[in-house]
Amino acid sequence: MTAASNGGAPEPPAVSRLELPPLAAYVHIPWCVRKCPYCDFNSHAAGASLPEDAYVQALLADLDADREQIQSRRLTSIFFGGGTPSLFSASALERILEGMRQRVGFADDIEITLEANPGTFEQAKFRDYRSLGINRLSIGVQSFQPAKLKALGRIHDGDEAIRAADMARAAGFDNFNLDLMHGLPEQSLEDALSDLRIAIDQQPTHLSWYQLTVEPNTEFWSKPPQLPEDETLWDIQEAGQALLAAHGYGQYETSAYAQPGRQARHNLNYWTFGDFLGLGAGAHGKWTAPNGQIRRHWKTRLPKDYLDPAKRFRAGNKQLARDELPFEFLMNVLRLTDGVPSLLFTQRTGLSLDLLAEGRRDAEARGLLEPDPQRLVATPKGQLFLNDLLQLFLP
Known part of the structure; x- marks a missing residue:
């Protein structure tokens, strides 16, 4: 039956071999000390006080509304993102985690990540976070670098960033990521490599190293800074990747590098088309139903609306049609440098690999996809021209 003969509804995917994927949770804390000029995330400058209690209650009510999507699965990872989640007290985070534990349950080896900015670091506070199971x-x-931090609107300095890594270890965190940008305003190759060397000296287990992009609805969009030329950006990328590899940081995703065995499990679940609950103002999620339907959902964006019981929670949701699934799946998994086993396509979507055959042949002929029937993995050229590769799988 076609979509047209089915009253316009999308044809459901075949589900004979579909398996419910692992389940993670993303929890969005939308406040920060100050909005950065490059940031297009749903973040809002905090006032004199944060509505912690009201927001915790709203998050747990949000989770209650989504409980039918859990399907007896336990959470394999939780990621507190923002904004700046470390603005919340340990007691507020404890109530969130305990509520999630009671309602869903945690895998024995659950990974729980908290985003933090150096300017919000307090060693005693972070010991408390660690004691909660984060x-x-x-x-x-x-x-x-002071000039670059000023250009980015950051509220910390370089020394604070170094102290933050030291305090993380002192608080008991043996697994932490540093977020680092390159391609900053008026940045030279040596500037970028200097930042990267200092970051490596802090011995993080994971580095997110990504190029600054100017996004709509940001201050940088309306007042663009002077960014490096393309040739400099290319030199930074090549030299930086070589430096990271020389220090044992393997690239496993477009902008993610990790020591052996320290890849972010939350990220891997996302990029392998796993399911995740999206909790909090503006949060997005994805879930798979036992009948094979796959949906994306998103919550109301403004914190004041999210806190209003009459306006929360689900701003929208969309069922992915059968012909959208190949593109949606590949848009995620092809960001991974090693790709995924080909059979994961069927396990995550319930669809036959035959649906990818035509696009695969074209992508392999263009040198964008490795000619390995057992894996779906972009070639180095395909990584560079990922958008061109994905276009071959559009419905």
Whole structure:
């Protein structure tokens, strides 16, 4: 039956071999000390006080509304993102985690990550976070150089960023990520490599190293800074990747590098088309139903609306049609440098690999996809021209 003969509804995918994927949770805390000029995330400058209690209650009510999507699965990872989640007290995070544990349950080896900025670091506070079971930090450094930090609107300095890494270890975190940008305003190759060397010296287990892009609805969009030329950006990328590899940081995703065995499990679940609950103002999620339907959902964006019981929670949701699934799946998994086993396509979508055959042949002929029937993995050229590769699988 076609979509047209079915009253316009999308044809459901075949589900004979579909398996419910692992389940993670993303929890969005939308407040930060100050909005950065490059940031297009749903973040809002905090006032004199944060509505912690009201927001915790709203998050747990949000989770209650989504409980039917859990399907007896336990959470394999939780990621507190923002904004700046470390603005919340340990007691507020404890109530969130305990509520999630009671309602869903945690895998024995669950990974729980908290985003933090150096300017919000307090060692006693972070010891409390660690005692709650939060076992991974992601520290938003972006740069160690005063001029670059000023251009980015950051509220910390380079010394604070270094102290933050020291305090993370002192608080008991043996697994932490540093977020670092390159391609910053008027940045030279040596500037970028200097930042990267300082970051490596802090011995993080994971580095997110990504190029600054100017996004709509940001201050940088309306007042663009002077960014490096393309040739400089290419030199930074090549030299930086070589430096990271020389220090044992393997690239496993477009902008993610990790020591052996320290890849972010939350990220891997996302990029392998796993399911995740999206909790909090503006949060997005994805879930798979036992009948094979796959949906994306998103919550109301403004914190004041999210806190209003009459306006929360689900701003929208969309069922992915059968012909959209190949593109949606590949848009995620092809960001991974090693790709995924080909059979994961059927396990995650319930669809036959035959649906990818025509696009695969074209992609392999263009040198964008490796000619390995057992894996779906982009070639180095395909990684560089990922958008061109994905276009071959559009419905």
